[in-house]
Amino acid sequence: MQRRSPTRRAFLGSSALAGAAWSACQAPAPESTADTASTGTLGSPVSRYGQRSPFENATRGVRTTLTPEAASSRTPLDETYGIITPSALHFERHHAGVPEIDPANHELMIHGLVERPMAFSLEDIKRLPSVSRVHFVECSGNSGGEWSPAGAPNVSLSHGLASCSEWTGVPLRILLEEAGVRPEAGWILAEGADACLMQRSITLEKAMDDGLVAYGQNGEAIRPEQGYPLRLILPGWEGNTNVKWLRRIKVTEGPQYVKDETSKYTELMEDGTAWIFTFEMDAKSVITRPSGGHSIGSPGFVEISGLAWSGRGKIARVEVSTDGGSSWSDAELQAPVYSRAFTRFRLPWEWDGAETVLLSRCQDETGYVQPTRALLIEERGTKSAYHCNRIKGWRVAADGSVTSAEV
Amino acid sequence: MRKCRTVPILLLSLLTAQAIGAQTYGLGRPLTADEARRVDITIGPEGRELPEGSGTAADGAQVYEVRCKECHGDLGVGGDQAALIGVPEQLKEARPIKTVGSFWPYATTLFDYTRRAMPFEEPGTLSDDQVYAVTAYVLHLNGIVEEDFELNRETLPDVKMPNREGFVRDPRGQAGE
Numbered sequence: 001m002q003r004r005s006p007t008r009r010a011f012l013g014s015s016a017l018a019g020a021a022w023s024a025c026q027a028p029a030p031e032s033t034a035d036t037a038s039t040g041t042l043g044s045p046v047s048r049y050g051q052r053s054p055f056e057n058a059t060r061g062v063r064t065t066l067t068p069e070a071a072s073s074r075t076p077l078d079e080t081y082g083i084i085t086p087s088a089l090h091f092e093r094h095h096a097g098v099p100e101i102d103p104a105n106h107e108l109m110i111h112g113l114v115e116r117p118m119a120f121s122l123e124d125i126k127r128l129p130s131v132s133r134v135h136f137v138e139c140s141g142n143s144g145g146e147w148s149p150a151g152a153p154n155v156s157l158s159h160g161l162a163s164c165s166e167w168t169g170v171p172l173r174i175l176l177e178e179a180g181v182r183p184e185a186g187w188i189l190a191e192g193a194d195a196c197l198m199q200r201s202i203t204l205e206k207a208m209d210d211g212l213v214a215y216g217q218n219g220e221a222i223r224p225e226q227g228y229p230l231r232l233i234l235p236g237w238e239g240n241t242n243v244k245w246l247r248r249i250k251v252t253e254g255p256q257y258v259k260d261e262t263s264k265y266t267e268l269m270e271d272g273t274a275w276i277f278t279f280e281m282d283a284k285s286v287i288t289r290p291s292g293g294h295s296i297g298s299p300g301f302v303e304i305s306g307l308a309w310s311g312r313g314k315i316a317r318v319e320v321s322t323d324g325g326s327s328w329s330d331a332e333l334q335a336p337v338y339s340r341a342f343t344r345f346r347l348p349w350e351w352d353g354a355e356t357v358l359l360s361r362c363q364d365e366t367g368y369v370q371p372t373r374a375l376l377i378e379e380r381g382t383k384s385a386y387h388c389n390r391i392k393g394w395r396v397a398a399d400g401s402v403t404s405a406e407v
Numbered sequence: 408m409r410k411c412r413t414v415p416i417l418l419l420s421l422l423t424a425q426a427i428g429a430q431t432y433g434l435g436r437p438l439t440a441d442e443a444r445r446v447d448i449t450i451g452p453e454g455r456e457l458p459e460g461s462g463t464a465a466d467g468a469q470v471y472e473v474r475c476k477e478c479h480g481d482l483g484v485g486g487d488q489a490a491l492i493g494v495p496e497q498l499k500e501a502r503p504i505k506t507v508g509s510f511w512p513y514a515t516t517l518f519d520y521t522r523r524a525m526p527f528e529e530p531g532t533l534s535d536d537q538v539y540a541v542t543a544y545v546l547h548l549n550g551i552v553e554e555d556f557e558l559n560r561e562t563l564p565d566v567k568m569p570n571r572e573g574f575v576r577d578p579r580g581q582a583g584e
Contacts, residue, residue, distance in 0.1 A: 066487055067527065096530060109438050109446060116430070117438035124434040178430050189449055196524035197531075199449060248446055256451045257513050259520035263505060266574065272498040274510075276574040383503050 060089055061156045069097035069195075072139065074160025077307060078288045083134065083334065083342040085163035087218050092225045093139050093161065095260070096196035099245055103229040106193070108175070108213065112251035115180030122229055125213065128170045133212065133235070134341045136309045138162035138281050140238035140265055140386040147388050149373070149406045154292035158392060158404070159284075162309070164342035165226075167233045168216030173208045176251070181208075185251045189258075190232050193247040200241045201255035202234065206279070210235050213246060236311030236340035237279045238386075240265060267384035275384070281311035283370050284389040285318050285345070285362035296400035299353035304331070305346045310364035315343040317363040322349055324357035324393070324405075331360070339365075351396065357405045358394045373407060450519040454564030457518070461559035462540025464547035470537045471544050474526050483507075483548045488527070491545050495570045508549030512574055514566040518542045539563070 058079035065071045072093040075085055085091075103122045111117035142161035145152040152158035176188075181204065188207050191199040202211070212233040215222060222228045227244030234241050240260055255261065255277065267275040285308035290296055304322070308315045314337050319328040331345035345360070363369045371379075373390040380387075393405035450456050471479075480486030483506075493509030507517055522538040524530045533541070543558040551566060552558070558566075 070527070096524065096527070109443070111438055111443040111447065117440075117443050118435040119438045119442070120435040127434055128432055174432075178432060178435060180430075191449065195530045197448070199523075250447065250449060252451065254451070256449050256519075257516055258449065259516055259524070262513070262516055262574070263507075263511050268498060268503055268505070270499075272495060272503075272573065274498075274574050275577050278577040278579065280579070282579075 058089060060091065061160055070095050072141075072161060074156045075163045076156045077160055077162075077286070078155045078291050078294070080288075083164055083307070083338075083344050084218060085165060085342075087165065087220070087223050087226065090137075090163040090165060090217075090223065090226055091139065091161045093141075093239060094194065094225070095198050095240075096194050098225045099194045100224065101193060101229060101245060106229055106247065108230060108246060109248045110175060110179040110251070111248075112189075113182040113185040113253065114176075114251050115182065116178075118179045120175065120178075122215065125170055125175075125215065125230070128174055130168055130170055131212070132166055132168040132216070133233075134164065134166045134338045135233060135235045136162055136164040136281075136340065136342050137233070137239050137242050138284075138309070138311075139240070140278070140281065142239075143284070143388040143390075143392075144385055146373070146390055146392060147377075147382060147385075151392060151404045151407075152292070153404050155286055155288050158292070159286045159307075161239070162284075162342075164307075164309070165217045166219070167212060167214040169212045169214030169230075169233065172211030172213050172232070172249075175213060176207060176249075179251075181251055184253055187252045187255050189248075189250040189252055189256050190241075190243040190246060191248040191250075192227070192243045192245040194245050198240070198243060198260065199256070199258050200243060200261055201252070201258060201277075202232075202237075202241055203279075204251070206234055206237065234279075236281055236313075238265065238281055238311075241279060265386060267380065267386055270381035270383065278387060279311075281309075282387060282389040283310035283312070283315070283362050283364040283368050284308065285315075285360040285370055286392045287320070287358050287360050287394055290358070290396065290402045291394050292402055292404050294402045296351060296396060296402065298400070299351050302349050302351050303346055304349050304358060305344065306331075306360050308333075308343045308345055308360070308362040309341060310362070310366075310368070311340060312368065313365040314339045315345075315362055316365045316367075318343070318345040319361045320345070320347045321359040321361075322356060325359055325407075328361065351400075353398060355398050356396050357407070358396060359391055359407065361391050448519075448523060450515045450522075452513045452515055452564070454515050454560060457515070457560035457563060458535045459560065460535035460539050461557050462536050462538075462543050463557050464540075464543040464552065464554045466536075467540035467542070467544025467547070470533070470541040474533065474537075475541065478527060483545060492548050494549075495573060498570070498573070506549075507545055508551065508569060510570050510573070512568055512571050514542065514546060514551075514563055514568055517545060518563060 060073035062073045075091045107119040109119045139161035214233045230246045232243045287306040289305045318331045321328045331347040334344035376390045393407035395405035478488040483491035493506035497504040497509045539558045546552045
């Protein structure tokens with residue numbers, strides 16, 4: 001993983017070449033001279049809330065449906081850099097729309113098997129000891145299209161129901177201890193304040209371990225579509241357990257078997273039984289550049305870059321193949337590598353202009369290795385729908401165009 | 408000598424604090440029993456939280472006609488939204504059909520979800536009697552209860568769903584108990 005290819009230094013020295021290779025994907029750059037950009041024209045004044053450049057147009061992928069309030073939008077992972085997803089591009093999955101909540105009227109109630117049923121205002125919660133942590137959130141239905149051999153044509157469609165933010169809030173343990181959890185408790189139920197009062201049962205063990213009641217995302221208040229003013233963050237657990245618009249926690253003995261942990265978000269096996277409470281997201285990686293829909297342009301230097309993450313800890317290793325899996329090279333992992341967070345990997349590559357397939361394969365700190373589609377199907381059959389984390393391939397054609405490869 | 412006396416006292420006070428679970432920060436306010444009761448709407452599999460009220464499938468047919476049919480179709484199939492009718496054998500088909508009848512392990516879940524989240528555009532607007540009735544109707548369409556079976560807080564938890572034994576805890580073995 002730390003090994004550097006002998007040619008890497010040479011690549012690093014040729015950044016001009018790197019720029020040229022990528023320019024084919026974009027509009028031709030104007031001849032750059034020192035005085036074209038701003039000379040003679042005064043720029044815009046300071047402003048109270050910044051906007052991105054009018055030349056940037058990355059957006060979430062949205063599909064037309066009968067019920068856009070119970071739908072999802074996808075992060076364009078190939079148009080994000082580093083490991084943080086811009087809040088405005090964080091994927092969405094709502095079950096009954098985005099509520100508008102005035103924080104002055106919002107409380108988090110904690111009741112059930114506790115010594116002291118309590119309600120905390122936002123003011124209370126912000127006075128308590130806080131932490132900031134970088135974590136991904138991934139819908140367990142992410143990559144559902146990858147159960148098919150070819151998979152989705154681009155990385156937004158194939159992996160865009162995952163995003164990564166720095167979350168700030170109060171450890172859930174602190175709030176539960178303030179209410180005093182009774183010894184017979186084993187689970188909690190978390191409920192949101194959206195129209196359907198979305199809810200999930202969560203083990204008390206997880207809640208006390210690293211559950212976070214978050215009010216901050218990437219340095220500002222959580223966006224409405226991410227749960228403003230409060231959401232649960234359960235690092236590494238399937239997206240919808242990270243209940244948004246969190247308003248109530250009931251401490252219970254056992255799970256409640258609510259709709260979204262029985263009829264949905266369970267994995268059907270070939271024999272007709274289903275796995276239930278499949279909380280952790282397995283390790284997964286995907287090359288984001290170049291990826292489906294891109295065009296490399298001319299042969300030469302191309303940096304291969306992508307994201308890897310695991311619901312069980314840190315990413316330990318990412319290998320990349322540029323020859324359809326015949327050989328693999330360790331990609332460089334961007335430091336620091338956080339637990340249960342996006343990890344950026346990069347590998348310098350000299351494309352010779354021949355058709356090939358690019359693959360990535362990750363391993364997390366538990367030793368778990370991202371499986372092939374065949375292995376995943378061997379373990380789970382083809383009906384489980386959720387939790388697809390198979391290796392994804394991108395075919396580079398001789399003309400430089402990139403499409404999804406059957407792997 | 409002094410130290411020896413302090414340690415047991417400190418230990419004792421820590422243990423006491425843990426047993427009583429004293430607050431550390433003194434923030435937040437007590438939630439009254441009344442407030443807790445009002446929001447305590449999640450119905451667990453034993454049905455302890457079920458409200459007063461009742462309904463039969465015959466009553467529920469009326470509710471379904473007005474509030475549910477547009478999305479879920481005549482008799483619980485053929486609508487734009489989820490089909491409600493089926494049997495567990497359909498879970499083994501090439502394209503499995505996961506419905507209330509074929510898949511859901513607990514009838515309490517159907518009551519809970521209908522009451523909190525349905526109808527989609529007006530969630531939470533059915534009365535408890537209406538929720539009991541339309542729950543009875545959907546169960547009846549699945550052949551699980553008779554048309555005149557009265558669903559209430561006593562009878563609902565005893566309804567045995569066909570796929571009750573169809574779930575196994577995550578065998579990946581890293582979550583939960």
